Amino acid sequence: MSSKPERAEPQVPDEVQVPKDLAEQVIRGDIQLSQFLGLSRERLYEYAAAGHGMLQAGRTRLALDIFEGLVAAAPKDPVFLTQLGATYLTLERLDDAFGAYDRALKLLGTHVDALVGRGEVHLRRGNIPEGLRDLSRAIECDPGLEKRSTQRARSTLLGLKKQADQIKAARPGSTSRK
Numbered sequence: 001m002s003s004k005p006e007r008a009e010p011q012v013p014d015e016v017q018v019p020k021d022l023a024e025q026v027i028r029g030d031i032q033l034s035q036f037l038g039l040s041r042e043r044l045y046e047y048a049a050a051g052h053g054m055l056q057a058g059r060t061r062l063a064l065d066i067f068e069g070l071v072a073a074a075p076k077d078p079v080f081l082t083q084l085g086a087t088y089l090t091l092e093r094l095d096d097a098f099g100a101y102d103r104a105l106k107l108l109g110t111h112v113d114a115l116v117g118r119g120e121v122h123l124r125r126g127n128i129p130e131g132l133r134d135l136s137r138a139i140e141c142d143p144g145l146e147k148r149s150t151q152r153a154r155s156t157l158l159g160l161k162k163q164a165d166q167i168k169a170a171r172p173g174s175t176s177r178k
Helices: 020-028 033-037 041-056 060-073 078-090 094-107 112-125 128-141 148-170
Strands: none
Touching: 041 060, 041 078, 060 078, 078 094, 078 112, 094 112, 112 128, 112 148, 128 148
16 A cells, blocks of 8 residues: 555546637637637736747747747737747748748838848848838837837948948048048
8 A cells, every 4th residue: 555645637528618609710710819718918928028038048949939839829919920030030040030020010010129120131131122121110110219129220220331331432433521
């Protein structure tokens, strides 16, 4: 006879009953999976904060799992798409990052973090005019540079301008301004 107390096995129903109309609403896209599961917006954002912390701590794979789950649960939330894009960008998955940022911007065209992220992807791909457009648009949306992403966009734009001025000044026959 064992001195360990016996644990009761959890009771799992043979079949989970889901109301047909609710399941159809999820399938049609009338409601998001998060609503179907009863997850509040606050709870989702708690998960997002944890994912952001993981990303900042260098635990990129775990952050990826969190943000992919959040996008699956709430595919119409541009914040989750943008964070997923940032995670993909950290992993150098440029196509995936671009897609996530682009989807976020289709939902909210003025999402500053998504504009900066997509702009950075454009620049990495060599699509300079598109990148400059996105970075400039982000600054227009946050002219006080309150977000770190717009501060980064401004620094990038100033750096690119400085490089362009140096190239222009180095050309034969150009006059330097003093």
